[in-house]
Amino acid sequence: MFKRKKSFSLEEIDNGHYKVTYRGVPCVKCPFDYVLYQMIIEEVKPDLIIEIGTNKGGSALYLADLLEVRGKGQIHTIDITDESFEIVKSHPRINLFHNGWKDYDLNLAAGFSKILVIEDSSHSYRNTFDAINKFAPLVSKNSYLIVEDGIINDLGRAKEFGGGPEKAIREFLNNNSQFLICDKWINFFGKNATFNTMGYLKRIK
Numbered sequence: 001m002f003k004r005k006k007s008f009s010l011e012e013i014d015n016g017h018y019k020v021t022y023r024g025v026p027c028v029k030c031p032f033d034y035v036l037y038q039m040i041i042e043e044v045k046p047d048l049i050i051e052i053g054t055n056k057g058g059s060a061l062y063l064a065d066l067l068e069v070r071g072k073g074q075i076h077t078i079d080i081t082d083e084s085f086e087i088v089k090s091h092p093r094i095n096l097f098h099n100g101w102k103d104y105d106l107n108l109a110a111g112f113s114k115i116l117v118i119e120d121s122s123h124s125y126r127n128t129f130d131a132i133n134k135f136a137p138l139v140s141k142n143s144y145l146i147v148e149d150g151i152i153n154d155l156g157r158a159k160e161f162g163g164g165p166e167k168a169i170r171e172f173l174n175n176n177s178q179f180l181i182c183d184k185w186i187n188f189f190g191k192n193a194t195f196n197t198m199g200y201l202k203r204i205k
């Protein structure tokens with residue numbers, strides 16, 4: 001007879017999240033964060049989402065579909081490779097950039113009024129810190145700079161990533177008082193029950 005487990009581990013959720021697909025496209029996010037994202041989009045109503053780290057494009061597709069339902073908005077998704085699925089490439093709300101975030105011209109965001117930025121690339125401390133410093137000025141007041149995968153610390157992998165996103169966030173916040181960690185999203189399902197630990201940064205001024 002089936003016996004229900006009384007608990008499950010972070011490692012099991014981590015293993016599962018690598019297998020998630022959205023409309024058949026791999027989409028590497030923690031289940032809790034999908035729910036938060038759709039609420040954040042409803043709250044912010046962005047007309048531009050910049051995503052650093054496309055991979056196969058599942059997250060860009062998910063976000064683009066949410067924008068499509070609202071009838072407004074574009075995604076600029078940036079990677080260093082071109083591995084996204086055809087359904088992603090052909091989505092009218094998705095614009096793909098393949099030369100890495102350093103080559104992204106910030107002027108491409110001119111003319112958009114509500115901008116949300118997601119950093120989901122290599123997760124190394126240095127890369128995360130540099131990327132969020134470049135893109136933070138684009139984030140609109142009352143919108144978010146979302147820094148993915150601080151969870152690597154809880155998974156015991158921070159050293160591998162030079163301290164990872166959490167270290168980058170801490171240092172970034174020291175010099176950027178216009179952002180604060182938004183407890184509403186961080187603690188939505190329980191304290192830091194997200195893979196984006198410390199990573200929902202709200203622009204308050």
Ligand SMILES: C[S@@+](CC[C@H](N)C(=O)[O-])C[C@H]1O[C@@H](n2cnc3c(N)ncnc32)[C@H](O)[C@@H]1O
Pocket residue numbers: 026027028029052053054055056057058059060078079080081099100101102120121122
């Ligand atoms: C964790 S995956 C992105 C996952 C995707 N956002 C999703 O949720 O399905 C990280 C991606 O970042 C890309 N990447 C690494 N360095 C980058 C850089 N300098 N600029 C842009 N993308 C980069 C990698 O090639 C990889 O595809």
